[in-house]
Structures are given as structure tokens and as C-alpha cells.
Amino acid sequence: MSSPRLEPGSSALRVLVGVSGGIAAYKAVELVRLLKKEGHSVRCALTRAAGAFVTPLTLEVLSGHRVYQEEYLAGDGSGEELHITAAEWADVICVAPATAHTIARFANGLADDFLSTTVLAFDGPLVLAPAMHSIMWRQESVSANVARLRERGVTLVGPAVGPLASGDVGIGRMVEPAEILATINGLQEPGPLAGRRVLIAAGPTREALDPVRFISNRSSGKMGFALARAAVARGAAATLVAGPVSLPSPPGVERVDVTSAEEMAAAVRIAAPQADLIVMAAAVADFKPTSVRTSKIKKSEGGLDSIELERTEDILAGLRAIAPKAVIVGFAAETDDLLSNARSKRVGKDVDFIVANDVSRADIGFEGDHNEVTVVGGDTETRFERQSKSALAERLIDHVSRALVDRERQPA
Numbered sequence: 001m002s003s004p005r006l007e008p009g010s011s012a013l014r015v016l017v018g019v020s021g022g023i024a025a026y027k028a029v030e031l032v033r034l035l036k037k038e039g040h041s042v043r044c045a046l047t048r049a050a051g052a053f054v055t056p057l058t059l060e061v062l063s064g065h066r067v068y069q070e071e072y073l074a075g076d077g078s079g080e081e082l083h084i085t086a087a088e089w090a091d092v093i094c095v096a097p098a099t100a101h102t103i104a105r106f107a108n109g110l111a112d113d114f115l116s117t118t119v120l121a122f123d124g125p126l127v128l129a130p131a132m133h134s135i136m137w138r139q140e141s142v143s144a145n146v147a148r149l150r151e152r153g154v155t156l157v158g159p160a161v162g163p164l165a166s167g168d169v170g171i172g173r174m175v176e177p178a179e180i181l182a183t184i185n186g187l188q189e190p191g192p193l194a195g196r197r198v199l200i201a202a203g204p205t206r207e208a209l210d211p212v213r214f215i216s217n218r219s220s221g222k223m224g225f226a227l228a229r230a231a232v233a234r235g236a237a238a239t240l241v242a243g244p245v246s247l248p249s250p251p252g253v254e255r256v257d258v259t260s261a262e263e264m265a266a267a268v269r270i271a272a273p274q275a276d277l278i279v280m281a282a283a284v285a286d287f288k289p290t291s292v293r294t295s296k297i298k299k300s301e302g303g304l305d306s307i308e309l310e311r312t313e314d315i316l317a318g319l320r321a322i323a324p325k326a327v328i329v330g331f332a333a334e335t336d337d338l339l340s341n342a343r344s345k346r347v348g349k350d351v352d353f354i355v356a357n358d359v360s361r362a363d364i365g366f367e368g369d370h371n372e373v374t375v376v377g378g379d380t381e382t383r384f385e386r387q388s389k390s391a392l393a394e395r396l397i398d399h400v401s402r403a404l405v406d407r408e409r410q411p412a
């Protein structure tokens with residue numbers, strides 16, 4: 001489950017179609033037919049429950065290959081580890097329908113049948129077409145599993161709204177096979193940021209007092225990591241300079257781990273001249289201790305009664321000089337006078353946009369999964385309502401990318 005996009009160019013793909021056990025499994029037959037018609041090579045893997053809805057023989061005849069079923073996990077007697085060879089063979093794995101149970105298994109890294117084991121052994125794009133009753137789709141547990149998979153770069157197509165197997169009408173229907181085919185084909189198209197380099201700094205910094213103590217802040221890095229993920233999903237080459245956070249690297253991102261403001265400044269300075277878009281989402285410490293003690297400060301010495309601090313370098317304010325043509329975006333975490341502070345920061349630091357968020361509110365900001373911001377530009381101020389950080393990251397990257405496109409259109 002890694003790169004969300006394939007190298008553009010090669011049109012015929014090797015697609016492993018996984019089918020899990022829901023009534024929409026009958027539509028997987030049509031999906032296999034469409035994929036083959038388009039010139040893709042197809043192999044199929046059925047979960048045990050899927051076998052009750054669709055026969056392996058149908059899929060075998062359509063795909064022209066034996067169908068992997070649960071018993072293949074033990075091998076077929078050839079000595080081959082079939083889940084590994086299937087994962088190596090596939091350019092894309094598409095699971096349609098993906099039931100709530102199968103989504104939960106993938107989100108939690110379970111490997112309890114042929115399909116889940118193959119998905120775990122797979123390092124390429126994974127496309128899921130969920131299908132379940134609306135009540136199940138809306139469950140917090142399902143939403144959390146879906147969010148987790150999205151964060152890892154998994155593409156979800158659907159579900160759609162319409163009549164459900166239960167007779168109810170609502171969200172939960174699997175999308176039509178033609179839409180799944182279009183999503184798979186779309187993985188090969190260059191994204192809107194193809195050929196662009198994006199630099200993102202995220203997370204807090206730590207300023208050491210002695211070998212065991214430091215000054216830091218509450219930034220989780222979630223917003224910056226989501227921005228890097230959104231940039232890669234749009235085809236950009238992304239460098240993520242990350243302060244100390246416990247977040248996994250978004251797939252396809254070049255990550256540089258740093259600890260202090262000074263290290264962050266150095267890493268940003270190296271990457272900035274090549275970047276077309278720079279986003280400073282990091283909560284860089286504004287102050288650091290004037291000196292770092294080499295041995296642990298003892299209580300008995302009274303050495304922590306007061307700490308002498310000095311200013312750190314303002315990384316954002318120095319970017320225009322080293323990346324004059326880049327679109328530069330800063331963040332402003334404020335508790336008072338949000339917009340007027342953001343406006344003066346934009347001008348003072350000579351940047352294109354300031355993303356202003358109100359950190360005094362408990363329902364958005366630092367450690368949470370949601371955020372609400374206003375993006376202050378030179379002649380626009382755009383409000384983005386409270387939403388998940390992943391969804392907001394996508395909107396923000398699209399918003400600031402438009403300035404990049406406009407700038408590139410201007411005569412040199």
C-alpha cells in the first residue's frame with residue numbers, strides 16, 4: 001500500500017481484483033470484463049464469503065487465470081508463496097466490493113486469508129470500492145478505518161447513494177464498475193502538480209536545555225503530513241521536513257527528520273531553492289536556550305530557577321530571498337485578532353499566503369484531527385469550514401496551487 005499514483009505512460013496494467021462477501025460481488029464480474037476489454041491483465045482473489053455470492057469459475061473464465069481462494073494461502077503444492085508472487089505480479093490491487101469487515105482487516109494489517117495477506121505484502125496502489133448498509137458506513141469504527149486507509153494513500157471510490165440490498169435507500173451502494181475502471185485508469189494520468197517540487201515543514205521543534213530536557217510545543221504534525229500526502233496525490237515530488245512527531249511517512253514523500261529549529265532551518269534552506277511551492281506548517285520554536293548544558297542539570301544546583309532564552313531564526317521570513325519564484329505559504333496560529341495578525345504576518349514575512357487558525361478553540365487545531373482556517377492572500381481571503389485535516393489539506397493544496405499555475409503563466 002504505497003505510491004498512490006503509477007508512472008504515467010504504460011497503459012496496460014496488471015490488476016488483481018479482490019472480491020469480498022457482499023451482494024455487490026456480482027458486479028465484480030462486470031468489472032473484470034471491462035478491465036479485460038480495456039487491455040489490462042486480470043487475476044482474481046475471492047474471500048471465503050465472496051464465494052457464496054459469485055462462482056470462481058465465472059471469474060476464472062473471464063480473467064483467463066485460476067482464481068485465488070482462501071486455500072491458496074497454504075500454497076498450491078508448487079512450493080511458491082502465492083500471496084507473495086500475486087503481490088509482486090500486480091501493478092494495482094482493486095477490492096470490489098470492499099465490505100466493512102475487509103476494510104477493517106486492511107486498516108489493521110490483518111493477514112487471515114489469501115486476499116488480506118496479499119494486500120499486506122503489496123506495496124503499490126490499492127483501490128477500494130466499499131459496499132455496505134448506510135448505518136454501517138456511518139459507524140465511527142468504519143469511518144476511523146477508512147480515514148486510516150486514506151492516510152496511507154489508499155484510494156476509495158464510492159460508496160454511492162441509492163437503493164440498498166435491504167430495500168432502504170441511502171449511502172452504501174458500490175459504485176458502478178465503469179467508475180472503478182475510470183479510477184484505475186486515472187492512476188496513470190499525471191496529476192495537476194506533476195513535475196512540480198513541493199517542500200513542506202511540519203511538526204514542532206525541540207530546543208534542548210540539557211541532555212534530557214527540552215522546550216517544545218503541542219504541534220502534532222498532522223496538518224503538515226496531510227499536506228504532503230495531498231501534494232503527492234496530485235503528482236508532486238514532495239520533501240517533508242519533519243520535527244519530532246510520531247507519524248508514519250506518507251507514501252512517496254522524501255522525509256527529512258529534524259529536531260531543533262536550527263536543524264529545521266538548515267534542511268529547509270537546502271530544499272527551498274528547488275521548490276515551486278513551500279509550506280511552513282511547522283510550529284517552529286521562537287526561542288531557544290542561550291546555551292545547552294552537556295550534563296544533566298541537577299535540582300540541587302538550582303540551575304533551572306530561570307532559563308535564559310534567545311530568538312531562533314525566522315525560517316519563513318528568510319524564504320523569499322532563497323526561493324524568489326516559489327509560492328510561499330505560512331501558517332499563523334493565533335489566539336486573538338486572527339485575521340489582522342495574519343494579514344500583517346503575510347506582508348511582514350513577504351509570503352503569498354498565510355493560513356490562519358484559531359488555536360484558542362478546543363474543537364480544532366493542534367492535536368485534533370479537524371481544523372478550520374482562513375487563507376489570507378494578497379487580494380483574497382478564503383474561509384475553509386471545519387473539516388478533517390486530510391480533507392482540508394486537499395483543499396489547501398488545490399487553493400495555493402492555483403497561484404502557482406497563475407505565476408507560471410505570467411511572462412518572465
Ligand code: CTP
Pocket residue numbers: 261280281282283284285286312313314315316317329330331332333334345
Ligand atoms: N516560523 C518560522 N520560523 C520561526 C517561527 C515561525 O518559519 N522561527 C513560521 C511558522 O512555520 C509559521 C509562521 O512562521 O508558518 C508563523 O508562525 P507563528 O509562530 O504563528 O508566528 P510568529 O511569526 O512566530 O509570531 P508570533 O509568535 O509573535 O505570533
